[in-house]
Amino acid sequence: DYRRGTVTALAGGRLSQAIGYNRALLALRPIGSLMKPVIYAAAMQDSNIGLNTPVADEPVTLSDKNGKEWQPLNYDEEFSGSLLLYDALVQSRNLPAVRVGMEVGIDQLVRYLRELGVTTPLQPYPSLTLGSASxxxxxxxxxxxxxxxxxxxxxxxxxxxxxTHQGEVLYRRQTPEQKKVFDQSVSYLTRYGLHGVVAEGTASRLQSALAGQIVGGKTGTTNDYRDSWFVAVDGEQVVTVWLGRDDNQPVGLTGSSGALKVAADFYGYLPPLSMALDVPEPLLMQNFHPTTGQRIPEDCNNGRKLPAEEIRLPEDITCDGNIREKNWWERLFGG
Incomplete structure (x- = not known):
């Protein structure tokens, strides 16, 4: 329960293995694409960007201090060119996350993870942008x-x-002090993006278990299918699922084909409370070109309607993001 800060339920393994080693608390595993919402939230917090910002899904080569090169790839080993940050998150594209994460800065990303409660060792390498953190x-x-x-x-x-048995209170939890990490508008934009992951992205198969409720989520898969992750977020709870083997051998499951199904079963027993997606000020729903991020007229069917701070609609803008050239009558008489 993320509002109250309480753990509603916890399972550390299959029933026959739950005693002695609680994986929910003790198993440290790479989180893969679960890192992406943190990267994009950090970028939106530190820079003047939003879900409507175009990002590059193109090859990138990075070198470490010893000159060793790293060339990350997307899951499908293809490139989409330019797309909006929203679509990069919804489709879980790797290369935009790497590029944006490097712009944020690896040390800054580590700082955000610490502020989000991560206490385990973190290696400040570029691979952190693809969830190498365990x-x-x-x-x-x-x-x-x-x-x-x-x-x-x-x-x-x-x-x-x-x-005590007599009802004497020995300990009562005090309401914990909350620490601000991200602005409210950044949190909203992140939630909106996570909803998009379920509504039209890598977690769309969860919809069949939702009975129309508004839920967000994020899939995560690590190399060789060793870890299958899924985090579902609704109006009340965060539901985190990890599937894997203690010997770190592959399980042959992606986040969508494995852990997501467990979250769907959970919602079958306990239907979720819908997330509230009413757009808060100063954000407004606006229409953006799907590759350039240019604001375009609201009646353009090729646009992406996304929440963002108000952006002035250029005069005579067309649906392809270009300025319409005035005809001779308009140049002569205005309009």
Whole structure:
């Protein structure tokens, strides 16, 4: 429960294995694409960009201090060229995340992860942008809880109070102090993007379990299908699922084909509360060209309607983002 900062339920393994080693608390596994919403939230917090900002889905080569080159690829090993940040998140494209993450800065990204409650060791390498950080499912739940909770981090707890048999209170949890990590508008834009992942992106197969409720989510898959992750976010809860093997052998599942199905089963038992997606000030729903990010008229069918701070609509702009040339009558008489 990300508003109250409480753990509603926790399972550390299959029932026959749950005693002794609680994977939800202790298993540290690379999180893959679960890192992308954090990267984009950090970029929106630090720079004048938004979901409507065009990003490059093109090849990139990075070198470490020793000159060793790294050439990351997308899951499908193809490139989309220019697309909006929203679509990069919804489609879980790797290369835009790498580019934006490097613009944020690896050290700055590490700082944000610390503010989101990550305490385990983090290697400040470019591969961090593709989720090389190893976190427990509980750490992931804390991180996403802050993203959902208007950008405010608070520790999670499973104990509200402890009493004696006679009802004497020995311990009562105090409301934890919340720490602001992201602005409310950044948190909203991140939630909106996560909803897009479920509505039209890599987690669209979750919709069949939602009965029309508004839910967001993010899939995560690591190399050789060793880890299958899915985080679902609704109007009340963060539901984090990890599937994997203790010996780190492949499970043959993506986040969508594995962990997402567990979240869907969970929602079958406990239907979600819809997320509120009413656009808060100073954001407005506007229409943007799908590759350039140029604001275009609202009646253009090729546009992407996204929340953003108000951008002036250029005079005589066309649906392809160009300025319409005036005819001789308009040049002569104005209009």
């Amino acid at each position: 976190l427990s499912p509980m750490a992931v739940a804390r991180m996403y809880s802050a993203l959902m909770n208007d950008g405010h981090y608070q520790p999670l707890t499973a104990v509200s109070s402890i009493t």
